Amino acid sequence: MFHDGCFILEILRKFTNTGYGHYARNDPIFSKHGKYNMSEVVFENMLKIENQIPLLVLYKLVAVQTGMTLDESTKWVNDLMVRFIRSRSTFIFKVEDTDLGSNTCMHLLDLARKYLVGELGTYGVLDVNVIPAMVLDVNVIPAMLLKRDAKVKFNVSRKNNLTGFAFDKEKGILYLPSIYIYNCTESLLLNLMAFEHLHVGERHHVSSYVIHMGGLIQTVQDLNMIRHKDFINTDKDKN
Incomplete structure (x- = not known):
């Protein structure tokens, strides 16, 4: 050591x-x-x-x-x-x-x-109408929400952490933080999920985010819309 x-x-x-x-x-x-x-x-x-x-x-x-x-x-x-x-x-x-x-x-x-997960520093106070998506059931935000005729709107969150993943029930807006995908992203997320599962008392913010995103992205069309709205970015997007 x-x-x-x-x-x-x-x-x-x-x-x-x-x-x-x-x-x-x-x-x-x-x-x-x-x-x-x-x-x-x-x-x-x-x-x-x-x-x-x-x-x-x-x-x-x-x-x-x-x-x-x-x-x-x-x-x-x-x-x-x-x-x-x-x-x-x-x-x-x-x-x-x-x-x-x-x-x-x-x-x-x-x-x-x-x-x-926004546990460092000050990130502001959430509006009472904004529900952190981590507390929502996975079935609340199925992939069907991505359809153009859905009543739920999608906006990029202004918060660069997982506290920006939230649902405004008054406006019907689901806020998603913009995430950057690289070669090591999968490894990082898996290790963070393992950390949450191994430590009693830690809230499963990362695990919930991964599960919810898995529920949102079911088809190639879903992924294309997610990328079009800048919720997911890669090195290729910079070119």
Whole structure:
């Protein structure tokens, strides 16, 4: 765990341009070549549930190395992790800037999930008529809603996290956050769902989102409409 903690800290430092020290030009991970060709692969593996280590290890390693107090090292590591996640082009939401302060997370996957479900920072207050889609039964929003003659309208949510997935019962509008699909998206969502299922007391926001989206997308026509409305984006959409 000590060696893993040192490796993760160095990844965080190098890939957020806060690292120090020089590596060989042919280093597979920490060289300039490694940063531009391996960073997304490393990021994907760092978010696998079997690869998680307690962030307390990182907090204490930094405290010992720098002489910081545990609160100071916690804030420093948290800031570094937030910068690391926001810098990844393969993260499925373009998340907002957030100051974790000295609040602790269990591990990097826990922090990534808190970003996705809007548990970090302030995201505003929902209107009383807006029901988070997570509490709706899966059958409430079947694929039939995507038909043009349906009374329910679809809008892109202004919130770049899963709290933006909600239904306005007064206006008949289903809000969906815009998600970016990359090679590692499936792996990230599966690991986040596994995290929710393994931790008692965690709300199943990610699992509910995946189930509801599976209910909405039943045919190629459904997928085309979802993409047309910018609920799902890929690298090809940028071209």
